[in-house]
Amino acid sequence: MRLELHGITKRFGALTANDGIDLTVEPGEVHCLLGENGAGKSTLMNVLFGLLRPDEGRIVLNGVERRFTSPRDAMRSGIGMVHQHFMLVPVFTVAENVALGDEPVRRVRALSVGVLDRDAAAARVREVSARFGFDLDPDAVVGDLPVGVQQRVEIVKALVHEVGVLILDEPTAVLTPQETDELLRIMRDLAAAGTAVVFITHKLREVAAVADRITVLRRGRVVGTVLPPVDTTELATLMVGREVVLTVDKGTSTPGSERLRLTGLRVVDDRGAVVVDGVDLAVRGGEILAVAGVQGNGQTELTQALLGLLPAEGSVQVDGSAVVGRRWDQDGREYLVAPSVRDVLRAGVGYIPEDRSADGIIGSFSVAENLVLDLHDTKPFGSGLVYRPGEVRRNAEHRVEEFDIRTIGVDLPASSLSGGNQQKVVLARELSRPLKVLVASQPTRGLDVGSIEFVHRRIVRERDQGAAVLIVSTELDEVLALADRIAVMCGGRIMGVVPGGTSREVLGLMMAGLDAESAAARAAA
Amino acid sequence: MSTTAEAPPLTAAPPVRDRRAWLDTALLNVLAVVLALAVGGVLIAVSDEDVRGAASYFVARPSDTLLAVARSVGEAYAALFRGAVLDTRAGDVAGALQPLADTLLFATPLIAGGLAVALPFRAGLFNIGAEGQITMAAVGAAWVGFAVDLPPGIHLVAAILAGLVAGAVWGAVPGLLKATTGAHEVITTIMLNYVARFALLYLLGTAAFQRPGRADPISPPIDSGAVLPVIVPGSRLNLGLLLAVAAAVLTWWLLSRSTVGFRFRAVGANSEAARTAGISVPRVYVLVMVVAGGLAGIAGVSQVLGSERVLTQGVSAGLGFDAITVALLGRANPWGVLGAGVLFGALNAGGITMQAQTGTALDIVTVIQALIVLFIAAPILVRAIFRLRRAGGGLGQLSKGWNG
Numbered sequence: 001m002r003l004e005l006h007g008i009t010k011r012f013g014a015l016t017a018n019d020g021i022d023l024t025v026e027p028g029e030v031h032c033l034l035g036e037n038g039a040g041k042s043t044l045m046n047v048l049f050g051l052l053r054p055d056e057g058r059i060v061l062n063g064v065e066r067r068f069t070s071p072r073d074a075m076r077s078g079i080g081m082v083h084q085h086f087m088l089v090p091v092f093t094v095a096e097n098v099a100l101g102d103e104p105v106r107r108v109r110a111l112s113v114g115v116l117d118r119d120a121a122a123a124r125v126r127e128v129s130a131r132f133g134f135d136l137d138p139d140a141v142v143g144d145l146p147v148g149v150q151q152r153v154e155i156v157k158a159l160v161h162e163v164g165v166l167i168l169d170e171p172t173a174v175l176t177p178q179e180t181d182e183l184l185r186i187m188r189d190l191a192a193a194g195t196a197v198v199f200i201t202h203k204l205r206e207v208a209a210v211a212d213r214i215t216v217l218r219r220g221r222v223v224g225t226v227l228p229p230v231d232t233t234e235l236a237t238l239m240v241g242r243e244v245v246l247t248v249d250k251g252t253s254t255p256g257s258e259r260l261r262l263t264g265l266r267v268v269d270d271r272g273a274v275v276v277d278g279v280d281l282a283v284r285g286g287e288i289l290a291v292a293g294v295q296g297n298g299q300t301e302l303t304q305a306l307l308g309l310l311p312a313e314g315s316v317q318v319d320g321s322a323v324v325g326r327r328w329d330q331d332g333r334e335y336l337v338a339p340s341v342r343d344v345l346r347a348g349v350g351y352i353p354e355d356r357s358a359d360g361i362i363g364s365f366s367v368a369e370n371l372v373l374d375l376h377d378t379k380p381f382g383s384g385l386v387y388r389p390g391e392v393r394r395n396a397e398h399r400v401e402e403f404d405i406r407t408i409g410v411d412l413p414a415s416s417l418s419g420g421n422q423q424k425v426v427l428a429r430e431l432s433r434p435l436k437v438l439v440a441s442q443p444t445r446g447l448d449v450g451s452i453e454f455v456h457r458r459i460v461r462e463r464d465q466g467a468a469v470l471i472v473s474t475e476l477d478e479v480l481a482l483a484d485r486i487a488v489m490c491g492g493r494i495m496g497v498v499p500g501g502t503s504r505e506v507l508g509l510m511m512a513g514l515d516a517e518s519a520a521a522r523a524a525a
Numbered sequence: 526m527s528t529t530a531e532a533p534p535l536t537a538a539p540p541v542r543d544r545r546a547w548l549d550t551a552l553l554n555v556l557a558v559v560l561a562l563a564v565g566g567v568l569i570a571v572s573d574e575d576v577r578g579a580a581s582y583f584v585a586r587p588s589d590t591l592l593a594v595a596r597s598v599g600e601a602y603a604a605l606f607r608g609a610v611l612d613t614r615a616g617d618v619a620g621a622l623q624p625l626a627d628t629l630l631f632a633t634p635l636i637a638g639g640l641a642v643a644l645p646f647r648a649g650l651f652n653i654g655a656e657g658q659i660t661m662a663a664v665g666a667a668w669v670g671f672a673v674d675l676p677p678g679i680h681l682v683a684a685i686l687a688g689l690v691a692g693a694v695w696g697a698v699p700g701l702l703k704a705t706t707g708a709h710e711v712i713t714t715i716m717l718n719y720v721a722r723f724a725l726l727y728l729l730g731t732a733a734f735q736r737p738g739r740a741d742p743i744s745p746p747i748d749s750g751a752v753l754p755v756i757v758p759g760s761r762l763n764l765g766l767l768l769a770v771a772a773a774v775l776t777w778w779l780l781s782r783s784t785v786g787f788r789f790r791a792v793g794a795n796s797e798a799a800r801t802a803g804i805s806v807p808r809v810y811v812l813v814m815v816v817a818g819g820l821a822g823i824a825g826v827s828q829v830l831g832s833e834r835v836l837t838q839g840v841s842a843g844l845g846f847d848a849i850t851v852a853l854l855g856r857a858n859p860w861g862v863l864g865a866g867v868l869f870g871a872l873n874a875g876g877i878t879m880q881a882q883t884g885t886a887l888d889i890v891t892v893i894q895a896l897i898v899l900f901i902a903a904p905i906l907v908r909a910i911f912r913l914r915r916a917g918g919g920l921g922q923l924s925k926g927w928n929g
Contacts, residue, residue: 365794377788385784
């Protein structure tokens, strides 16, 4: 199906989210829509999918002009959409989710009512799965499935209707590298079958891997259309409107003495499963150790245990003294240090949590208050019972400048900031204390290119000032850009610690569960 | 990251926006009261004998009905005003201002109780237990007030402290339960209300509490040395009002100028982020409930040492539940609670005069109070009726759900 958008304009009050956008997607092509957060990609797709009505412009499908007033209209015309945030009912089975909204019905004569035809629903799922080589069990409950598989359910849900145009809205944001590669393959297969695929993303590597044509949006306008082979630097420049340093500009590390040591760290989750299984790691001052791995292999729990947020066995030592776990007194007797997050932070550990909006900031608190969440009761912000809003404000004005936090005022709620600026608030807060150890979990997830660059620079600077830096990231690009050493985690264990420049292939094999030597041997063969 | 030429324009200074939002909220509150009084007026008219009589020949002479409606509603609200603000029929100035003293007397426990609900709201807890905390505080204050022999003045201070401590202890229980076992405070506080109510009933039957020579559940009178002094001669308005106002100031200070209040608000707004920043969430739960119990204690103290001067079964009489309404109306803000407490005090004081002088049922006042809160909780409805623009405002989310 050939899709044409002519002069689409959508305004929200004073903001023009889409400004006269023209876009043509041919059948059988993967068309990438590239842009920073807030460039207007999702608005455009919501217009196309009937969720928003454009102020100006036309939508033409196979030469016929269409007006969609609801997603139902769009779906009937052959447009399918896989949303960034899944629209699935977790307690329903795969078949039930796929059937939802268009349920196959079996008539029961005696009652003159229709009932859901489960067999037909399951058959539909099997048919579509077989066509595209998905391995989906129609009877599995969606909530029990891994994220990547849930996304496949979303895709099947779109494909059970006759789909001429399939829109994927930032589909890789939640996926592991392996799942991402699989999704890119699926996109190619769909295109080969004649579907027009619109792939929305801000990840340049994926664009380079899969795109037939690339349209770049910036501030609601089309700023360029590019054909492969692509030059990622050129794309990045188009996206942000200026040159961007894609590789982190960092000097060689000069590791000092050991500052962070994890010994036999073991975490058992609520269901009794061992999620962190005897992790031993040491990080020296002035080096960045990146923990790579497929998401859900214990990295999140590792950092939480390190901070004392999760009960754990084993010990965590900062500069030789235990902050979590076992400690020995002068006579060599062992006793337990009760993990208190506050004590760990005060011991000189900075923490950038994985889920910024849930754990990093308090949305309804002002930017200024968020900048002192941890230090609100220490001088000059507070002492004893007294809290000093004036000092907190003064500190905020200073930090906002230092970290280039884009906000109209430090008294505005943190929720009014963009994701990148929220992350800068977290960063500014954690880096405002003298740190011995910095723990950063997915520090650039969901950020645009400009913010990623900024966050990376600050992390490297912290390393150069002598802190031991532990990064957890599922983005191999980030791991390779930042790490002086890489620890690969799989199934709660460290598979090995390898040098920073190790090849993607070796890392990939280690992420799948091979130790460093076997992975290197396999990669060489 | 350097500033690019295309950076978004930085306009709209925040203080202006704040003031506008504040005005918008104030306007909504006033309109909610107006609407509630209007609906109350309909109820007064419908329940009036004369109106119903005139309505039977409405088609023949509609003016009779309309006159009767105007007269019944006008008289009822005039009586409400005379009972709550200014007695225009009184002979002297002191008499004319007497209703204001009554209003403030009624407002005193509502303000303190309202604060006891509002403060935990800000920490994400829904304290349904003000009723029980008021009751236990009254028990503590009353016992010291009638059973202990101390010099005047010291006796009063001791009785007040006993009340505050009893309230705080009763408040600490659900806080501790939540912090250690995760038991939901809504359930535990409701249950503790029952415990407090029947504990009071039991105590009033024991030798330690029951007035000698009486068969009904009533305590000996509070010693004159432990009674809260009257501050407006000729009324019962007492020092309890100043305690309640001081409590509002203290609550404001606690929330906006103290490190403890910062932690309260942080836990209330996002307990996970607070925990990640090193704030001990269980400790906040316990502490906020202790303080809330103490605030409720002021309500109990003012009741038993101020207006009642004796301990009976009805010492709290649902004050703890009206306090929830006051806290909601005041949007969990100390100054808002102060205003809401005075408004409800006025409606209560005026309602009694209204019933006495015009025969309009006191229940109407309760309906009006409920309607005010209902309209404030549904700002969209008020906006629709008065055709106001701009979204936002409203009660917002004060407390987390059942799983919090």
